[in-house]
Amino acid sequence: MSILIDSSTRIIVQGITGRRGRSHALEMLNSGSQLVGGTSPGNGGEWCFDGRVPVFDTVKDCVDATDADVSLVFVPPHSAADAILESIDCGIKTIVSITSSIPLQDMMMIKVAISKSDSILVGPNSPGVFVPGVANAGIFPADIALPGIVGLISRSGTLCYEALEILTAAGIGISTAIGLGDDPISGMDFLTCLELFEADPHTDQIVLIGGPGGNSEFKAASYILEQATKPVITYIVGENLSPDLIRPFFPRTQRGSLESSGKKIAALSEAGAKIAKSLADVPSLINH
Amino acid sequence: MNLQEYQSKAILRKAGIPVPASMLATNAVQIKRIATEIGYPIVLKAQTPEPGRGKAGGVRIIHSDHEIEYISNEIFKIVLNGRSIQSILVEKAFSFVKEYYLALLSDFDKGTPILRISEAGGATCLEPDSFSNAKTYECPIDINFGLKEYEVRNLVTKLDGEASLWKQFQRISLKLFDIYRQLDASMVEINSLVVTHQNQLYALDTKMNIDDQSLFRHEEFAETCQPSNQNFAKKQARKFNINYFDFPGNLGFVVNGMGLAYLTLDKLTQENLIPGPIIDIQEGPSSGSIATMAELLFSDPKIYAVVVDVFGGMTRCDELAEGLLLAEGKNLQHKPVFIRLKGTNAEKGKKMLQSRDYFSFYETTENLMNAAIKYLGELG
Numbered sequence: 001m002s003i004l005i006d007s008s009t010r011i012i013v014q015g016i017t018g019r020r021g022r023s024h025a026l027e028m029l030n031s032g033s034q035l036v037g038g039t040s041p042g043n044g045g046e047w048c049f050d051g052r053v054p055v056f057d058t059v060k061d062c063v064d065a066t067d068a069d070v071s072l073v074f075v076p077p078h079s080a081a082d083a084i085l086e087s088i089d090c091g092i093k094t095i096v097s098i099t100s101s102i103p104l105q106d107m108m109m110i111k112v113a114i115s116k117s118d119s120i121l122v123g124p125n126s127p128g129v130f131v132p133g134v135a136n137a138g139i140f141p142a143d144i145a146l147p148g149i150v151g152l153i154s155r156s157g158t159l160c161y162e163a164l165e166i167l168t169a170a171g172i173g174i175s176t177a178i179g180l181g182d183d184p185i186s187g188m189d190f191l192t193c194l195e196l197f198e199a200d201p202h203t204d205q206i207v208l209i210g211g212p213g214g215n216s217e218f219k220a221a222s223y224i225l226e227q228a229t230k231p232v233i234t235y236i237v238g239e240n241l242s243p244d245l246i247r248p249f250f251p252r253t254q255r256g257s258l259e260s261s262g263k264k265i266a267a268l269s270e271a272g273a274k275i276a277k278s279l280a281d282v283p284s285l286i287n288h
Numbered sequence: 289m290n291l292q293e294y295q296s297k298a299i300l301r302k303a304g305i306p307v308p309a310s311m312l313a314t315n316a317v318q319i320k321r322i323a324t325e326i327g328y329p330i331v332l333k334a335q336t337p338e339p340g341r342g343k344a345g346g347v348r349i350i351h352s353d354h355e356i357e358y359i360s361n362e363i364f365k366i367v368l369n370g371r372s373i374q375s376i377l378v379e380k381a382f383s384f385v386k387e388y389y390l391a392l393l394s395d396f397d398k399g400t401p402i403l404r405i406s407e408a409g410g411a412t413c414l415e416p417d418s419f420s421n422a423k424t425y426e427c428p429i430d431i432n433f434g435l436k437e438y439e440v441r442n443l444v445t446k447l448d449g450e451a452s453l454w455k456q457f458q459r460i461s462l463k464l465f466d467i468y469r470q471l472d473a474s475m476v477e478i479n480s481l482v483v484t485h486q487n488q489l490y491a492l493d494t495k496m497n498i499d500d501q502s503l504f505r506h507e508e509f510a511e512t513c514q515p516s517n518q519n520f521a522k523k524q525a526r527k528f529n530i531n532y533f534d535f536p537g538n539l540g541f542v543v544n545g546m547g548l549a550y551l552t553l554d555k556l557t558q559e560n561l562i563p564g565p566i567i568d569i570q571e572g573p574s575s576g577s578i579a580t581m582a583e584l585l586f587s588d589p590k591i592y593a594v595v596v597d598v599f600g601g602m603t604r605c606d607e608l609a610e611g612l613l614l615a616e617g618k619n620l621q622h623k624p625v626f627i628r629l630k631g632t633n634a635e636k637g638k639k640m641l642q643s644r645d646y647f648s649f650y651e652t653t654e655n656l657m658n659a660a661i662k663y664l665g666e667l668g
Contacts, residue, residue: 102501108394108400109432125571139601139602141600141631141632158544158547162599182547209547211550214397237551238553245562248535249546
């Protein structure tokens with residue numbers, strides 16, 4: 001029915017006593033997700049939301065008590081790496097970093113740790129993983145999507161919301177929606193996500209939303225060309241933007257090798273993906 | 289954040305990497321005194337964190353006293369990206385037999401540091417094409433394990449250099465990696481790394497970029513990223529963890545997330561228009577920080593109208609509305625604000641804003657941008 005999370009997923013929130021962590025934890029709880037615990041060093045032993053969710057000092061204590069397998073990271077950027085490494089160490093299967101702007105070299109260390117573990121990192125700067133009607137491991141507005149059989153992946157969080165709204169208006173449901181985050185160094189990329197959707201019997205086509213910069217779309221194009229059997233519909237934002245307009249949005253040291261949206265659209269088109277000229281065109285390209 | 293050359297050179301010198309004798313000056317009198325001390329010929333090098341000083345005439349060789357006044361005046365007149373030159377590095381001119389490029393860079397796709405060595409001395413990593421015509425070698429580095437001598441050897445033995453240089457390359461590369469790690473740099477570049485007539489490697493010029501997201505743990509750069517080095521808007525934005533991009537057009541933007549920014553800009557570009565300042569509030573800012581940033585748009589006479597395109601997830605549209613009202617309340621001069629609010633608490637946000645008759649509301653980004661573009665067109 002979905003990838004990464006399902007109805008048996010047991011979610012914890014790292015940073016559950018912070019302003020954003022607390023408010024989104026409550027929304028997840030109210031929308032029926034299985035939020036089984038949270039961490040906040042120094043506040044272990046307390047309970048959140050009228051005794052509904054226990055708080056622990058460490059992820060280890062939390063996992064021992066709750067058997068959690070998904071963690072949402074809400075802690076501030078300066079301690080986010082520590083929080084993510086802690087979750088990897090405790091064997092959390094899917095770690096979603098809502099936190100953005102994690103220091104560059106911290107992300108490099110996290111990438112090494114992830115590659116040596118069985119954990120998957122989604123983000124940083126991810127809106128989460130969302131299975132409509134079943135579980136919302138993140139900050140998606142809960143009523144934005146319908147359950148269905150289309151998988152959705154997007155680098156941009158806001159464009160992910162946009163796409164969900166457009167699909168919902170067209171009556172098209174979603175198996176899983178995933179925001180990968182658009183920070184300079186990311187965890188899971190399009191390729192891994194496409195592989196997971198390919199293996200998921202309840203997803204029969206995939207919508208992929210990309211943008212300028214990075215080479216994740218090119219790797220996706222190779223996969224679509226060589227291995228994918230399910231139809232992939234893509235929208236790549238920023239086709240008309242000049243390099244001068246795009247460059248300021250990236251770290252100085254990344255600017256030399258920025259890939260344009262135009263090149264990505266060409267590669268995906270050649271690989272056999274269906275190309276949407278705008279988000280509004282996406283529903284018409286879906287078989288339903 | 290880019291460091292200036294004199295700062296980067298001081299870091300290299302402290303690490304024990306050979307650099308030419310140099311001193312910082314802020315006027316012609318100081319330059320003359322330094323020249324007398326280190327001897328002609330000297331090189332005057334404009335100090336700026338902005339790229340492009342070479343092309344702008346900011347690096348000049350001087351052979352005698354009487355050139356100093358005139359040439360230093362020319363250098364002090366250079367403005368790069370709106371920043372004037374405050375100081376000049378006075379350096380002993382150096383003759384050499386060969387130039388190399390040596391750098392610790394960040395591979396954003398793989399998420400590793402990389403060491404790059406090239407015979408394209410003088411090229412820069414921002415112009416990747418210049419490396420394709422010369423021998424260029426690189427290797428990824430395990431961030432935890434560190435750079436090893438053999439990894440450097442694997443690269444330098446492929447260069448057309450003498451074996452006597454290999455040990456120097458190893459030593460300097462390892463020191464560069466230490467600098468990269470200790471300073472949380474995203475780039476540490478020596479360009480050119482020259483071979484002297486005595487067969488010694490010297491760092492003639494260097495560029496360093498410190499990762500902006502790591503500045504919180506680097507007290508030593510607190511001075512460098514002070515307001516005198518940055519405009520007010522950027523300084524405020526950094527304080528609030530908001531992204532601020534300065535473009536010269538007349539339409540200001542408030543968006544959340546780069547995806548929406550690209551979407552709105554794409555529409556603008558199709559009409560051959562350029563954006564004004566873009567404020568990306570990212571996820572979850574407070575109404576107070578939104579107010580401070582939005583006020584910059586409302587109070588700037590260069591901005592004729594403001595576009596607000598926000599799809600709230602963690603960002604709550606009612607908090608955004610509160611921020612806009614706070615900002616708007618401080619300014620008597622009203623300008624049109626084109627608004628699209630979606631997602632978390634969008635209806636509540638719209639209700640809060642509806643009483644202002646110069647705020648107009650749209651359902652899609654396309655309609656929003658069409659209205660804003662039409663308004664700009666009517667102004668001429």
